[in-house]
Amino acid sequence: MSGFNVIGKPWPKVDALPKCTGETRYADDLHFPRMLYAKILRSPHAHARIRRIDVSRAQAVPGVHVVLTGRDLPTRFGILPVSQDEEALCVEKVRFVGDPVAAVAAVDEWTAEEALRLIEVEYEPLPALLTMEQALAESSVRIHEYGDGPNIHKLVSLEFGEVAEGFAQADYVREDIFFYAGSTHLPLEQHAAVAHYGPDGRLTLWSSTQTPHYVHRALAKVLGLPPHRIRVIAMPVGGGFGGKSDPFSHEIVVAKLALLTGRPVKITLTREEVFYVHRGRHPVLLWIKTGVRRDGTITAMHVRSFLDGGAYGSYGVATTYYTGALQTVTYKIPRYKFEGVRVFTNKPPCGPKRGHGTPQPRFALEVHLDKIAEDLGLDPIQMRRRQIVEAPSLTVNWLRISSCGLRACIDRVVEASGFREKFRRLPFGRGVGFACSAYLSGAGLPIYWNDMPHSGVQIKIDREGGVTVFCGSADIGQGSDSILAYIVAEILGILPEDVRVVTADTDLTPVDLGSYSSRVTVMAGNAAVEAAERLRRLLFRAAAERLDVPEDQLLARERRIFDQADPERGLDFAEAVQLAEARFGTLGAVGSYKPPKAPGRYKGAGVGPSPSYSYSACVAQVRVDPETGFVQVEKIWIAHDVGRAINPRLVEGQIHGSVYMGLGEALMEEHTFHSRLGVHTAPSMLDYKSPTPLEMPEVECFLIETEDPNGPFGAKEAGQGPLLPIPPAIANAVYDAIGVRIDEIPITPEKVLKGLEDKARGGSGRVGPTSIPSLTWPEPIRVEPPPEWRSSGDLT
Template identity: 35%
Template sequence: MELKYVGQSYERKDAVKKVTGEAEYVDDIRLPRMLYAWCVRSPYAHARILSIDTSEAEKLPGVKCVITGDEYPNRAGLYLEDRYFMAKIGDTAKYMGEAVAAVAADTPEIARQACDLIKVEYEELPGVINAVDAMKPDAPLIHPDLHTYKVAPIFYPEKGTNISHHYVLRKGDAEKGFAEADYVFENSFYIPHVQHVPLEPHAAIAKYDTDGKLTVWASCQSPYAVRQALSVAFAMPLNKIRVISPTVGGGFGSKAGTTLEGIVIPLAKRCKGRPVKLLYTREDEFVNAYVRQGMHARIKAGVGKDGKIIALHNEFIWDGGAYTEYGVNITKAGGWASAGPYDIDNVWTDSYCVYTNHPVGGPYRGFGMCEIHFAIEQNMDIIAEKVGISPVEIRRLNGIKPGGYTGMGERMDVAGLMDCIDQVVKEIEYDKPCQPAGPHKIRAKGIAAGWKSPSMPTNAGSSAIIRMNEDGTFFLMSSGQEIGQGAATVLVQIAAEVLSVSPDKITFCSGDTDHTPYEWQTVASRTTYCAGNAVKLAAEDLVDKVLDLAQIKMGVVKRDLEFRDGYVAHKIYPERKLPISDFALGVSFNDGSGYGGPAIGVGSFTLENNINTDKKTGIAKHHPAAFWTMGMNGCEIEIDTDTGACKVLKMVSCFDAGKVINPTLFAAQSEGAMVQALGTALFEELKLQNGRVLNKSFVDYKIPTADDAPELIVKYVEHAEPTGPYGARGVGEPLMVPGAPCIANAIYNAIGVRFHRMPITSEDILKALKEKKLKQ
């Protein structure tokens, strides 16, 4: 059946309000009798808190309350409950910047002044600032009570160590594979921490009503996940907590869990009836919001003479920071995707999540895939060169095809990687030599592949409600958050397709746990897929209920009726129709009676048979991943040999999206992903020294500007996802995955020097060129 609204480029539902400034963010909210919060933070990477004296701060006029970490009855965390929202007296502050006390006052200035009056006595402890060292038997323990923490059953902390999760993957017989290989190559890589730097910093407001109801306004991606974490931390029933997330100014994963919400809540509890607000500064964002975890990677590959990879041995050591309540899942995701989008018979992977005294690691766009693919895809080019085949051919030879198997042994019935390779090679003209760019300039091209699946639990459900209004318009309610990726538009298009009405007739409502239905989280590139399926089911439910009524009123068998362009119409005799609005409140009869009631559709979705992998082997008994999104990037770069400056001239992206719901939004996601990947490849690194963040501002932490953006070419292929709404699968995160290794491979092709860490700065390139010249 031809689709009318799905597959079309409709304007974003949130566009006008955002560009005109009408959109309301958390910091725009001004409530009566508002108080303002500020925190005292640890100046040490690792220190025991001996005492906290708040007496002078409490005397300051305008101060309403002062709290310490004793406010928290329970630890909280999404997957591993390992943290309080503030460090407790007698316990340890585990990273430089961790909150140890907080103040609520009449003005932000008074709150800051009061924090300066709080006296904290510390005992500085040895810091653990390298994840590899943190795994050693004699390393200081950051969480000595790790074995007592509550943890989801698919994560495996190791007692008496700094290892909060060890993911194991054992497919085939790697030892035998290496023995049969003609070549064995081993390479190591390092990926540093980076920051998400969304335009809107974190903000939260908390207010306790006199009846004990808590309302939290938070700039967050996942209101229901925040509500659950707060319920655990404060031992409160869920029906007493309301989380509202208004417009969110970008997230990229940084707003997926809880951060400052847990600080304002106990302040508000002490000042019932008065809302308390805390807004992070940009400097806070770099230190106290999630960062992307650092990662040490070692890849050993056994290869045949033809370039076929026979065996693979991976070791990934993730620097999870002071708390890994979210980071353990990234470690798992990196482990189960560790073979990359390649069909390899023998795979051995150990993926470790390790505590350090660094800022807290958490989800970042790509969820571990950008990190591991920086290693995987450079390794593929290294192998290709040493074996004597092209980077294109080695990917065609080893890449997953329909009927192939993932590293977890999961059969791939749908896989569009080969088509993506063909598209990118064509668009970047990979086989065509680069034209000379003038004196002291070198141009080269590079390619890289990538993939990602949602790393979510088996019960990660979505739900949606659709209400029809009396005039035939609709309200679509979902907690799939709009964080800039286009959810508010794409979900409406899916509903519009089922309801056969223009998307303009549907209003999207989201982000309120008291009023919009359950959504696990807006992460994992799962919203179009999971929330989209729930929306489709809700729309179909509404249609089904209306057609039940219509067959009574129209005297036509239900199977012969359908929704068509705002009408309930006869399939064979389309002139026999009634406006759908006639059924918004049920049906009425001439005798004054009625039947049915208001038209409401409800849909719930959880992927069936989404079974966990085996603990000992990591092998899939069925389908641990909802879907895999895979694709390819290509780029052309120019290097100035006098300065080392690398300019990316062109980038091409092609991914298998299953079905593109909105081509314009898909292109915007692709373009943003390529530029964001460019930033991590060439500029971005959270510079840490003994636990201290040295570059916590945009002066010192560089992200791409418009001047850095290359020519961007977006392509896609569509091999329908059988379980996705209209065949769609998620794309937002996977699109970023191949970008950085693609650029790294191009740099090698330009100057013949391989960089095993990112970012690859102009200083790095210039130094490498000078060293290469000296060796000649």
């Protein structure tokens, strides 16, 4: 048992009861006197030039205050400095069905809608490029004027060590091609934002955003206002999963409308708009080639990924690198080559969705390894288990592994699931599958490169012992506010209920970069540790003087500060606070966190480094109906190396949610478009299939604690990593059940039946892509691996 009072225990979240009583206010719950309502007109064309916009009739509707077009907001923006390619309202052309074109502020939503219908837009349709193949082939049609080639947003080619040398040492080389369909976040809350411009010349935006800091930057840029006159408040987010991480057109539009009208303006997207705003999982076509020794030891790997980016950049440069960067952090790969391309198409822009760019290559890798194990007659578990990365170590692409509990994860799920007794032994139609994965605990570099902290925490204490923690982090339901309260309570020796948490307000809270890349527990957590320890030092100094006990002999717990040698000798927490305030003046402390400097020194080394990597292993058991092709997941066993579970119940909640989302992607979720018009074919919660409680299998979770040296109390991430092994484990289980390889996500009944039919006719039964587009890859950037990988002796 740990010596902690708060850490490691299943406390309710600090915001749990307000969420259960309807008191929590989300962005759309805000209402202000004189508030106006905004609506956005969106393009019906996938690709078209805007010839003319006439807003005069809309302007004349009684109750309409302002009609905006692209000319009112011409400055481009975007989340990444290298792809500032979005306009709040399109100026010259539209690039997907749903691209924003004009906006109205009116006294109510009906009036605003009526006005939208009266805006006349004359479009000159352009050829719509709706697939990667079309976009790569039609180089005369350009979706954007920038990038690494015609309709190529980003082209990456990296080689770590000589892969040819590695393949030459292999006894067996296998190539496979996989496809992972795009899917969307489908948060229950539709995006909403309210803006207010006061007579003091200050603009406030309340928004359902995961990244208030970056929204703040984008507003300042597009509106041309000094940042100190803009305040962004992230309201409790009703589901994010990466889908509310970009600065959005609607946020800028309401801000501009508030500036022009001097009245509060609200916008709430419709569900259909949420589908078009998207920023979801990139569809990825992936080719993988691996060389192995007879015993399965990897000698070299080469990966090529093709990302269908949709119409704008979003996080896409990072996503492209992520489809290659994390292949190396689970198994030892001594020689590695990665080529990736992100293609622009006339579809809603893709971006970060839980696992950001890594579920696709993870699916490919884990199914590919399963096939290699079968080809060589090896045990798929043992083959992986033998070559797990060491900790501490550097991977061939210079990522630093600080802790790794993957071996323990594997052992727990294999044992609990009875995998060895079931694998290849269950009757036809039932099967088990296995997969591992890893994910980062926060991006090692900020989006705008600088030397400042990634997260800051400020703490104040009032005279009765109440503690308030301020941090820029945004709670999107994962419980980051609660994590701050637990950490501060543990260090100051009080209870979570004694801590008030104020977060995600650019006026009141120190900067935290946002709720993305699974960074908040580690980064805001470390900042909170530093601030709380500084404050505790003041309290201990004052208490030590009063109690006549050496400072280093004091302990803080259960709302007391006392002598550990003589626990009776102590002070109430509030008393210690008063003594410290009398002694030092007003009490407060700050803490900040910046990740360790990444060791990689090559172009592209900025994506992949992290303070730590989490590890997961999973066994899925499925039942496949050969008549209907329907796959039912009976049970999931999953072990996750979380470093330390600051609150095991919340960690399990993150694992359950990840399993659920992985299950949806594996079996049913798909963002689909009309092949000619580019119209979403399922923009509703009924047509876009997602799992209900009836599809959710039993999940048995195991938390593995490795106490990572870089984490607060040793903690690593839990919110994204556990999604990654789910699709490949299910795909491997389907093969075990019916002997058919579905190398394409989602594994729909249609594909299962196609595979079974092919097999019945004497084919292999494989369903999946058979080729990749031909593309001239640039000469790779050749990167010398870390010293331990350099001698070829490592390959034996």
